[in-house]
Amino acid sequence: MDQLQEELQSIIQEWEETETLEQGDLFVIGCSTSEVAGQEIGTSGSEEIAAEIFAAMEKLQQRTKVHLAFQCCEHLNRALVVEKSTMEKFSLEAVTVIPIRNAGGSMAAHAYQHMEEPVVVEKIQADAGMDIGETLIGMHLKPVAVPLRFKQRYLGDARINYAKTRPKLIGGERAVYRH
Secondary structure (H helix, E strand, O other): HHHHHHHHHHHHHHHHHHHHOOOOOOEEEOHHHHHHOOOOOOOOHHHHHHHHHHHHHHHHHHHHHHEEEEEEEEOOOOOOEEEEHHHHOOOOOEEEOEEEOEEEHHHHHHHHHHHHOOEEEEEOOOOOEEEOOOOOHHHHEOOOOEEHHHHHHHHEEEEEEEEEOOOOOOOOOOOOOOO
């Protein structure tokens, strides 16, 4: 767990150093705690690992003032756990389900149990995100997603992919946007 905490601290530091996240951004976290522990995704979820990651993401939230969204597993169609205030701010629609370890995943279940007013929503369009263990967060990012390359490429045994988004660039140099 000490190594995991060090890796998480490095991840938070790298997010802060990129200056990518702005106050009010929506930030999605997809996570397989099984992959972090060196197992195949969906086979051995860990509440202990989820707790460490959740605590680190709360630190990131406090420092950057972003809104967090924790992606559920495929058994809940990759729905997301957010705070009720986040749902309201982004005009998201709640769905009726409570994530548990075997239907939602350990990370989403932990988030649901430890947020102040958790709700589950079906979809979002996040400004940035982090995919721990190849959980496929792309469906929850705004177009256009831009990969970020951090030094911290793994959390435990899980590969991590980082992304931010930017507005679409259309038309090129000759395009006219205003007269």
